[in-house]
Amino acid sequence: MTVIKRFVAGAVCPRCGEMDTIRIYRNEIREYRECVKCDYVNGQNIDGSPDEAELETRVNKKPDPAPTSKPLMFVPNPALKKKDSK
Known part of the structure; x- marks a missing residue:
């Protein structure tokens, strides 16, 4: 299976802040986004289920x-109170 990586127009990298450097690709169960400038990679499950326990x-x-x-x-x-009051 060939992985097709597509650039996302106007997307800003959360790590380096550069615009138009994010590309997105997916396999059968996960979708990934990566920055071509700083090698930032983030993924999530396609069905929305959490990755693992927090x-x-x-x-x-x-x-x-x-x-x-x-x-x-x-x-x-009470004994100290009586001494102090005298």
């Missing part, structure tokens, strides 16, 4: 369940 980061991580320990409650020492 990497876990601190931004998209699920919050921890309720904490198992209770917070400490500090109460003033």
